[in-house]
Structure formats: C-alpha cells, structure tokens
Amino acid sequence: MKKARDLKELDRIFGKYLGKKGKITILLKNLKSLPKEKRKRRGKELNLLKEFIEKEIEEKAKEIKEKLTAEILKKEKIDITAPGKKISPGHLHPLTQVQRKVEEIFQSMGFSIVEGPEIETEWYNFDALNIPKDHPARDMWNTLWLKPQNQKSKIKNQKLLLRTHTSPVQVRYMEKHNPPLRIIVPGRVFRHEATDSSHETNFYHIEGLMVDKNVSVANFKAIIQKFYQKFFSASAKGYGGPAEASREGGERQIEIRLIPCYFPFTEPSFEVDITCLACGGKGCPACQKTGWMEMMGAGMVHPAVFKNSGLTPHQYIGGGWQGFAFGMGLDRLAMMKYKINDIRLFYSGDLRFLNQF
C-alpha cells in the first residue's frame, strides 16, 4: 500500500480487501457460521484490520494528492522576472525580393505588371506563339501535360498543360489591350526535367513586351541595359571585383551585346549577354574568359503573334505596330546577384540559407 504510486493503484488495493468481493468483506460475511465466542473475537479483529486498512489508504491518498498539486504548481509557475521570449520576424524569400526589385525598375520605366494562369492551354503556350504542333521548336520546352480527365477547360479540343514560360500572357494581354503597351509578366513556370544545380522542375520567369508605333531594337537595348545597370547596382550584396569599382554615379557600368539566335515568336531573335559581373569584362573563369555572361532571350515580336492576338495586319505592317519581347529566368538573376551556385537552394526551405537574405 505504501508503495502505491497513484490513486488508481490505491483503488485496486481497496477493492482487493474491502470491496464487495474483497478478502475482508468475505471473511466478515462468513462470521455467521462460527460459534458465538469465536465469532465475537474474530469479528473484533477483522473490524480492527478493516479500520487500519481504511486509514492507511486514506493517508496514502492524501499524500498522493498533495504531491500531484505540488507538481502542477511547479509546472505552472510563472517566473515574472524571466526575460520575454523574442519573436524573430520573418522576411521575404530572396526570389520575392528579387522579383519586387525587377518590378520596381521596370515600373520606373513605364511598364505595368501583368499576371497569367499557371495552367495554360496548348494554344496560348505554343500555337499562338507561332510554335505549331510537330514543330521541332517544341522540343525546347519539356512540357508537363495535364491528363484529359482532370481538365475543366471550357475551350473545345484544347489540351491543358503547366505553362513552360510566361510568354502566353503576350497574346492574352494583346487580345484585350490595344498598343501602345509595355508590360512585364513575372510568374512561376514548370518544366519536365531532371533537377541539378542549374535546373528545377519549377522556377520563375519574367516575360517582357513593349509594342508601339516605332519601337526598335535600339529601344530594347537601351531599356535592357538600363535595367541591368539598376538591378546589379542595387544593394548587390557580396559583389566585389573590378566591375564594382567602375561604378558611375552610383550605377554600375554594364555593357550588353546581342547575339543572333532563333525563337519562333520573335524575328529577328537574339540572345542577350552582359558584361561579366565577376571580372568586369576582362575575362575570368566565371565567364570562360570571354568577359560576357548570357542573360536572356529576346527579339522583335513575330507578325504571327500579332495576328494571333487579333491585331489586324494593317496595324503592324508598314509603319504600324511593332515591338520587342524578352524572357529571362528570375532564379538566374537572383543567383547572379547573390552568387548562389545551386538553384535548388531556393526551394529547399532551409533556414540556414534563407536567413542570409
């Protein structure tokens, strides 16, 4: 009894001796069958024993209850002199920070921010952008197609997919807005491919589009060069080297060059390189000694894209609407700005990484 650890155990002991079928209860019941003298003596002994057990149990129960109360008090004790717990405030993900910076720069140059759906139709993702079925250019995008039974598309005979770029918004936007227009389209895109330090199955893309009467490649060059100068000057943590030293008026001097290239939805098309950020153009291992780094794909909007957007031919042929479009990876921009060597870090949820921003 003295060893009982809790009230339940005490209950069990009580039952064993004093309960309805308890040992002592049964002995008391059986007294009747004894001769008178013996019954008197045995009765007295049993009652003493009964009282003794009851008293012991009561005392033990009291002890256990006191101990419990003490434990609760100890546990719930408030130390009013203890220092408060610090709430560590969170912050924006590095990709969000970079996206906002990009948006801010383009907004300062008159561009609007536009968004589009992540689930896209085959038409907007490919055909409308002059990439017809069976065109080899479709191989440039490893597409995640959605199963037909999951489709809720109201558009007849349209296969659905996870967009491979935010370029579909070009056509979506021009269907509803007449030029002149300047937009950028940031957003998440998806590719069906193996991941490694520079590939992810989902990442962020920024599409740009400017259409007006006399927009030329010269306009594109000026705007994009300004963008990179502003972007890589703004609190470029961790960047040093000669390029940093050649800042002018707080803005980093970055040259750009255009290399002829092919994209189905632009004509002519080009790849855009910028001065290597690590060496400032002198040539280093980071740029394979060329002094240049590849940054984006761009070009003049293909007439077929205007046509697919519902803009009538006379509006874009012969002094009519023309414009440029460009597309770049937001992750790559962030990686270059912060010298990050693995794209997967952005999606790892690792606080050791995220807390550095």
Ligand SMILES: [Zn+2]
């Ligand atoms: Zn370099």
